[in-house]
Amino acid sequence: MTATPILEARQLVKRFPVKGGLLGKARSWVHAVDDVSFAIAAGESLGVVGESGCGKSTTARLLVHLLEPDAGTILLDGRPIGVTNGVPLTQARRQIQMVFQDSFASLNPRLTVEASVAFGPRVHGVSQREATERARSLLARVGLEPDRFAGRYPHELSGGQRQRVNIARALALQPRVVILDEAVSALDKSVEAQVLNLLLDLKAEFGLTYVFISHDLNVVRYMSDRVMVMYLGKIAELGPVASIYDDARHPYTRALLSAMPSMNPRRRTTQAPLAGDPPNPIDPPPGCRFKARCRHAEEVCGQGDIQLYAAGEAHRVACLMDQPRAGHSHSAKAVVP
Amino acid sequence: MNLTATLPAVVPARPAQGYWRSVLGRLVRDKVAMFCAFMLLAIVLIAIFAPWLAPYDPAAASMLKRLQPIGTEGHLLGTDELGRDLMTRLMYGGRLSLVMGIGPVVLAFVIGSLLGVTAGFAGGMVNTSIMRTVDVFYAFPSVLLAIAISGALGAGLVNALVSLTIVFIPPIVRVAESVTTQVRSLDYVEAARASGAGNAVIIRLHVLPNVVGPIFVYATGLVSVSLILASGLSFLGLGVKPPLAEWGLMLNTLRAAIYSNPWVAALPGLMIFTVSICCNLLSDGLRQAMDVTR
Numbered sequence: 015m016t017a018t019p020i021l022e023a024r025q026l027v028k029r030f031p032v033k034g035g036l037l038g039k040a041r042s043w044v045h046a047v048d049d050v051s052f053a054i055a056a057g058e059s060l061g062v063v064g065e066s067g068c069g070k071s072t073t074a075r076l077l078v079h080l081l082e083p084d085a086g087t088i089l090l091d092g093r094p095i096g097v098t099n100g101v102p103l104t105q106a107r108r109q110i111q112m113v114f115q116d117s118f119a120s121l122n123p124r125l126t127v128e129a130s131v132a133f134g135p136r137v138h139g140v141s142q143r144e145a146t147e148r149a150r151s152l153l154a155r156v157g158l159e160p161d162r163f164a165g166r167y168p169h170e171l172s173g174g175q176r177q178r179v180n181i182a183r184a185l186a187l188q189p190r191v192v193i194l195d196e197a198v199s200a201l202d203k204s205v206e207a208q209v210l211n212l213l214l215d216l217k218a219e220f221g222l223t224y225v226f227i228s229h230d231l232n233v234v235r236y237m238s239d240r241v242m243v244m245y246l247g248k249i250a251e252l253g254p255v256a257s258i259y260d261d262a263r264h265p266y267t268r269a270l271l272s273a274m275p276s277m278n279p280r281r282r283t284t285q286a287p288l289a290g291d292p293p294n295p296i297d298p299p300p301g302c303r304f305k306a307r308c309r310h311a312e313e314v315c316g317q318g319d320i321q322l323y324a325a326g327e328a329h330r331v332a333c334l335m336d337q338p339r340a341g342h343s344h345s346a347k348a349v350v351p
Numbered sequence: 352m353n354l355t356a357t358l359p360a361v362v363p364a365r366p367a368q369g370y371w372r373s374v375l376g377r378l379v380r381d382k383v384a385m386f387c388a389f390m391l392l393a394i395v396l397i398a399i400f401a402p403w404l405a406p407y408d409p410a411a412a413s414m415l416k417r418l419q420p421i422g423t424e425g426h427l428l429g430t431d432e433l434g435r436d437l438m439t440r441l442m443y444g445g446r447l448s449l450v451m452g453i454g455p456v457v458l459a460f461v462i463g464s465l466l467g468v469t470a471g472f473a474g475g476m477v478n479t480s481i482m483r484t485v486d487v488f489y490a491f492p493s494v495l496l497a498i499a500i501s502g503a504l505g506a507g508l509v510n511a512l513v514s515l516t517i518v519f520i521p522p523i524v525r526v527a528e529s530v531t532t533q534v535r536s537l538d539y540v541e542a543a544r545a546s547g548a549g550n551a552v553i554i555r556l557h558v559l560p561n562v563v564g565p566i567f568v569y570a571t572g573l574v575s576v577s578l579i580l581a582s583g584l585s586f587l588g589l590g591v592k593p594p595l596a597e598w599g600l601m602l603n604t605l606r607a608a609i610y611s612n613p614w615v616a617a618l619p620g621l622m623i624f625t626v627s628i629c630c631n632l633l634s635d636g637l638r639q640a641m642d643v644t645r
Contacts, residue, residue, distance in 0.1 A: 075541075078545045079545075080544060103547075104547045107545060107546060107547040108546075108547060111545065111546070112542070114538040114541070114542065119537045119538040119539065120538035120541075121539055122539045122543075122557050123370075123561065125556070125557075130539075133543065133556070134546035134547070137546055137552060138546075138547060167370070180542075183546075186546075187546055187547075
């Protein structure tokens with residue numbers, strides 16, 4: 015990528031203390047996001063997949079600055095956010111918006127739909143009349159007739175309608191990047207498809223950049239240009255959607271893909287691709303995080319940090335098997351691209 | 352598929368009905384709550400207009416007409432141990448008793464909500480310091496605490512009011528803190544923060560409207576407790592002093608007549624009971640009316 019990415023994360027780290035002991039001192043730390051770096055080009059959709067607890071949502075919350083990273087920086091248009099000489103935080107907030115998973119919890123039950131959508135612009139100094147106007151036109155744009163829906167309260171809407179309101183709310187600040195944190199996961203399939211198509215239309219119309227977080231691999235494939243696979247707070251694999259889905263390198267990605275439900279009976283899986291739960295993210299051991307569940311794990315996998323390695327053009331994978339001379343018995347076969 | 356285009360006039364634009372108006376609508380349909388509200392309103396009005404409604408002077412004693420039974424001519428509800436008309440004294444007594452029942456709860460509601468919402472929203476050290484201080488008060492049974500504070504401050508109406516307020520602040524802080532902590536972590540507060548809103552706006556628009564209801568319902572339930580505690584303080588001589596009329600105090604002075612004239616002696620207690628149960632039932636109705644189904 016030669017152009018400056020619209021949003022870039024550099025070595026993001028977020029740990030949560032595990033309280034314990036007499037005085038509630040942090041005894042140990044959950045490594046929710048551990049040294050994660052990636053860049054998103056303007057107009058791109060980056061899909062983020064992984065099991066629950068792998069750090070997808072924490073990454074999202076770091077990107078919108080709902081959480082402060084313990085280390086690392088987030089850059090908007092190549093400029094760091096929230097530091098002197100960088101992008102001011104309020105500016106960044108206007109440009110990066112988020113849609114949450116729980117459509118009910120993300121709307122204030124005491125505000126009408128219109129007031130919820132108009133809230134963001136109001137905060138940023140837009141007049142009441144103009145904010146309301148913008149809210150109404152956005153509601154119309156997401157498929158909710160303002161004359162019928164503007165005055166309603168969240169509990170009077172269906173899940174799909176509420177999520178449309180949430181999308182309108184995120185767009186009300188005219189952001190350039192929208193982070194969709196499991197935004198369609200709670201919807202039933204037919205509604206999910208409608209909302210996904212709406213999201214694609216909106217992306218084209220407003221020139222948006224999406225970070226699309228989901229555990230549904232089919233949905234991610236449909237929505238994304240590139241895919242980032244996360245495992246226990248680290249990036250396992252990152253690459254264009256075609257090469258991830260057709261040429262997955264990391265054993266974890268392969269396991270995820272083989273667990274994907276398929277319409278083709280011949281591709282039906284008969285055995286579980288992975289055994290066990292992901293290991294405890296509290297103070298994880300050194301080396302590859304996946305080694306405990308990986309059938310190719312060897313002794314070298316437990317030594318040192320595994321870096322992302324180029325496994326093809328724009329395809330990065332954090333597995334020793336794809337690194338020549340890494341000491342793994344498979345790594346001899348790896349080729350330098 | 353555009354359904355809205357095909358039915359333009361069938362579904363008219365619904366006027367935005369406020370949340371509190373819809374709560375009121377549901378409350379009005381609750382017969383029990385409405386009956387209780389009516390009773391309370393009647394009692395409050397009678398207490399307010401006691402000087403015009405009462406047949407006698409509440410302090411006018413008559414040695415000849417002591418402890419008359421209910422239904423005595425001229426004294427419909429009988430007389431007390433000093434021959435004062437009981438109906439008059441019940442009407443006047445309602446004034447002080449209601450002040451003692453509602454006053455501390457209103458004060459504690461304001462102060463307690465302020466502290467609780469602050470603790471819940473700020474979290475961390477602020478939360479810990481406020482909540483642990485409150486826990487100290489929790490260590491004492493409420494009656495004991497009220498008596499202790501009243502005893503330390505000395506008898507009197509204002510001191511009883513202050514001591515009851517102090518007694519009711521801790522439970523309200525607890526409720527306010529727990530509701531606020533719940534609301535604070537909800538996605539809509541996060542979304543508001545993500546759109547760049549400051550804490551003041553978030554609290555005013557997103558937190559307060561969502562926590563004030565549950566705290567208010569809890570506080571209305573405390574009115575009956577306050578009334579009983581206030582009566583208890585008066586009974587012990589720590590609240591209102593004779594010859595002032597107050598239900599608790601009347602219960603105290605009339606207890607000598609409990610064997611000779613039980614019905615008359617029980618009347619102030621009956622008033623306390625009626626107001627308490629009406630408050631509790633109204634509070635229950637309010638909670639049901641405020642419960643918005645998802």
